[in-house]
Amino acid sequence: MRVHDIGDGAPAHAVVACLHGDEPCGVRAVDYVRDHQTALTGPVRLVVANERALAADSRGVDEDLNRVFPGDPAADSHESRLAAELLDTLDGLTVLDLHSTVSSAEPFAVVGRPTDRSLALAAATGTESVVDASYLGGGLLAHVDGVAVECGRQGSTAAGGVAVRVTARFLAAVGLLEAPDDLLAGADTAPGFVPTGASAHRLPPRDTPPVLFRIVGPAGEPNDVFVAENFTRVAAGEPFARRDGEPVTASEPFSPVLMSTDGYADKLGYRGTRVGRLDTPTTE
């Protein structure tokens, strides 16, 4: 685990990359903030969590780190020991947890506990959709305050650029930047960035609040082919997947969340309900 405390004083906030080693976008954000730290007005802790899995380009070495919290310092499993160490490192801090996914190029925020504070932070990250994942339980966000963001497709250049932008918005929302642009000056021309205007996934300034979706259960079978779109309502009777060449239809309406043909070993993804648009929240 790599930990950098930057700025003066004890940090109250942390940015965490690489809970999953095959999701390198967060490292881009951690390194970018280190290189531009003079823009910050206060201290922050930057963490690259699973360095061994990152080096192996695998989700985990022994298991999925985000499924073993609170972990055990005496465990045989690398991830179980690391989970305990990470919770110590993040104790009392408000966290931005950066991920990427196979299910969606479009960035979205995830809260583990839908409090006013976590929903406000999720809205501040600038994504169009926010997922209440409390149904899933466990995970880092069941143990620390904060928000996770799925920054785009695993390994994509765009996901690295989104991770930096999301981090700038988070740092501004918690008062560590006067404005996100203070960190982002020059970012559009930095290596690995998608130039402004070149991608739909660049998180342009938002004038409408994001839409909150709540996960309510699993959906589909692992070998299903996903034929609908995440965050887009499937009506009763409409197909959302193909199984052995036959359409699989919704028995009742739902919004697909984290659904992908290649995502999970035991399901196609999750059924979500659209809760509604988040009012313009504050992060206080």
Ligand SMILES: [Zn+2]
């Ligand atoms: Zn992840």
